[in-house]
Amino acid sequence: MTSEAQVYVSDLSQHEGETVTMRGWLHNRRSSGKLQFLVFRDGSGFMQAVVSKADLPEEAWERTRALTQESSIELEGTVRKDARAPGGFELTVSDVKVFQIAEDYPITPKEHGVNFLLDNRHLWLRSKRQHAILRIRNEVIMSARRYLDDQGFIGCDTPIFTPNACEGTTTLFETKYFDQRAFLTQSGQLYNEAIAMAVGKTYSFGPTFRAEKSKTRRHLIEFWMIEPEVAYHELDDTIALAENLICAIIESVLERRRPELDVLERDVSKLESVKKPFHRTTYDEAAEKLEEKGTDFVPGSDFGAQDETVLAEELDRPLVVTHYPTDIKAFYMQPDAERPDRALCVDILAPEGYGEIVGGGQRIHDPELLEQRLKDHDLPRDAFQWYLDLRRYGSVPHAGFGMGIERFISWICKLEHLREAIPFPRMLYRLSP
RNA sequence: UCCCCGGUAGCUCAAUUGGUGGAGCGCCGGACUGUUAAUCCGUAGGUUGUUGGUUCGAGUCCAACCCGGGGAGCCA
Numbered sequence: 323m324t325s326e327a328q329v330y331v332s333d334l335s336q337h338e339g340e341t342v343t344m345r346g347w348l349h350n351r352r353s354s355g356k357l358q359f360l361v362f363r364d365g366s367g368f369m370q371a372v373v374s375k376a377d378l379p380e381e382a383w384e385r386t387r388a389l390t391q392e393s394s395i396e397l398e399g400t401v402r403k404d405a406r407a408p409g410g411f412e413l414t415v416s417d418v419k420v421f422q423i424a425e426d427y428p429i430t431p432k433e434h435g436v437n438f439l440l441d442n443r444h445l446w447l448r449s450k451r452q453h454a455i456l457r458i459r460n461e462v463i464m465s466a467r468r469y470l471d472d473q474g475f476i477g478c479d480t481p482i483f484t485p486n487a488c489e490g491t492t493t494l495f496e497t498k499y500f501d502q503r504a505f506l507t508q509s510g511q512l513y514n515e516a517i518a519m520a521v522g523k524t525y526s527f528g529p530t531f532r533a534e535k536s537k538t539r540r541h542l543i544e545f546w547m548i549e550p551e552v553a554y555h556e557l558d559d560t561i562a563l564a565e566n567l568i569c570a571i572i573e574s575v576l577e578r579r580r581p582e583l584d585v586l587e588r589d590v591s592k593l594e595s596v597k598k599p600f601h602r603t604t605y606d607e608a609a610e611k612l613e614e615k616g617t618d619f620v621p622g623s624d625f626g627a628q629d630e631t632v633l634a635e636e637l638d639r640p641l642v643v644t645h646y647p648t649d650i651k652a653f654y655m656q657p658d659a660e661r662p663d664r665a666l667c668v669d670i671l672a673p674e675g676y677g678e679i680v681g682g683g684q685r686i687h688d689p690e691l692l693e694q695r696l697k698d699h700d701l702p703r704d705a706f707q708w709y710l711d712l713r714r715y716g717s718v719p720h721a722g723f724g725m726g727i728e729r730f731i732s733w734i735c736k737l738e739h740l741r742e743a744i745p746f747p748r749m750l751y752r753l754s755p
Numbered sequence: 756u757c758c759c760c761g762g763u764a765g766c767u768c769a770a771u772u773g774g775u776g777g778a779g780c781g782c783c784g785g786a787c788u789g790u791u792a793a794u795c796c797g798u799a800g801g802u803u804g805u806u807g808g809u810u811c812g813a814g815u816c817c818a819a820c821c822c823g824g825g826g827a828g829c830c831a
Contacts, residue, residue, distance in 0.1 A: 350792075352789095352790045352791070352792095352793050352794095353787085353790085353793090354787060354788060354789070354790055354793075354794090355786075355787035355788055356787080356788050357787090357788045357789065357790075358790090359789075359790050359791080359793085361791090370790085370791080372789080372790090374788070375788080376788085390782090391781095404789090406789060406790080406791085407789095407791090408791065426765070426781095426782070427781095428765065428766080428781095429766085430765080430766065430780070430781045430782090430792090431780090431781085431792045432766065432767070432779090432780050432781070432792070433766075433767050433768095433780085433792095434766060434767075435766080435767070435824095436823090436824065437761095437762085437822090437823055437824070438765095438766070438767090440823090441823095493829090508830095509831095530831080532829085532830070532831085534828090534829055534830070535756070535828095535829090536827095536828085536829065536830075537824085537825075537826075537827090538825075538826060538827085539825080539826090540830085540831085541829085541830075541831085542831090545831065546831095547831065624829085624830090626827085626828080627826090627827085627828095628827095669831095677830095677831085678830075678831060679831070680831080681830080681831060724831060725831075726830090726831030727831085728831080729831055730831090740831095751822080751823065751824090752823085
């Protein structure tokens with residue numbers, strides 16, 4: 323392949339009137355006798371190319387006629403502004419080169435079912451809608467990193483192989499580690515706490531694995547979390563950080579990914595209304611509200627999916643819920659000094675029925691209390707020796723949270739299902755492609 | 756693990772109380788100089804998820820299994 327300057331669809335408007343070379347794929351075609359309209363995509367966007375029989379050599383015309391959906395091609399032509407073209411610009415083609423004629427591309431421009439699309443996920447990603455979601459996913463990740471970086475956070479990675487359960491509650495994937503057992507991480511948090519004691523403000527961003535047999539549109543077996551952890555932060559600090567982070571990401575998506583939100587037909591006013599401060603309630607207040615509304619919520623238990631929806635779906639911004647009962651939360655949650663049966667923890671529920679997008683809180687910093695909690699939860703002390711060390715050598719109050727980015731993306735994009743928020747979803751009965 | 760639903764052409768679906776499996780779209784061939792999931796004409800395309808059972812006869816009824824989907828619990 324030559325190194326001849328390749329122009330991308332995303333830059334089309336800067337090349338009006340120029341003759342350019344573009345490389346990509348044929349997304350679709352409409353033909354009209356001596357005119358062919360090619361819907362061309364190159365990864366940066368979609369564009370209409372017009373091939374007129376009168377404008378190019380006979381053999382190039384015939385080559386164009388032979389093109390099939392998803393054939394890889396190189397186009398040479400002139401960029402023209404034209405109101406009839408989707409996107410406002412089109413290419414008047416002067417030559418067509420073919421890299422490969424694609425045979426029988428399975429995903430046609432018509433309707434398809436979920437099963438078929440998931441079986442063809444590797445090809446489904448080429449569609450306009452999936453393309454938009456992938457770009458928004460990237461924006462969410464990049465803007466989160468940018469925001470935390472601007473706040474002085476050090477991005478650090480936590481291990482994926484772990485020797486034991488972080489929290490002991492959920493089911494873990496077990497794997498061989500030479501002659502030892504290992505588990506795939508379900509959270510980087512415990513390691514983040516160690517890093518926070520080293521660098522003050524840290525965050526991890528990585529995959530997490532849950533071997534729960536969850537089979538709903540809100541669950542993936544493998545998903546990605548961004549997890550900030552800050553030394554000397556208390557509950558209110560971590561809530562403020564979560565609010566700021568969420569607002570920063572949404573602002574960035576609204577500013578930079580508006581065309582993609584349009585492709586998804588997202589009602590952006592629902593995102594524009596997301597401002598600080600978020601709605602706030604305690605577990606007890608929320609429980610009272612649920613009892614008034616008459617759901618089948620059991621006092622003292624965690625909220626179910628339906629409860630979360632009832633609490634947050636009508637709100638114009640997320641709902642911050644604090645002070646859950648200590649005994650339904652993880653062992654490391656700091657109890658409220660004034661009311662030890664309530665924890666200094668926080669869940670943030672997204673509006674529009676998207677449920678919990680953030681979970682976190684203040685961690686226990688007192689060594690004796692932490693040891694007691696390990697015992698209460700029947701956790702092996704040996705495995706947590708290093709974690710206890712953090713409380714022996716200059717222990718400080720600290721707090722953090724985890725934000726599931728697929729859930730976040732689902733909310734931003736208003737997706738029906740989490741599976742569209744990640745390129746290759748791992749689901750209960752779906753490991754491939 | 757439990758509850759509910761589904762599997763028929765490449766895709767999306769139809770098929771009457773059990774009585775000769777169809778349509779739209781796509782593919783392929785043809786027509787058309789401004790199409791927007793283009794339109795129009797034509798051709799081809801089937802072991803009805805698997806196995807067994809009931810019946811003169813099963814896509815349809817029964818059983819088991821396989822593969823998916825939605826939900827509960829759990830969580831982000």
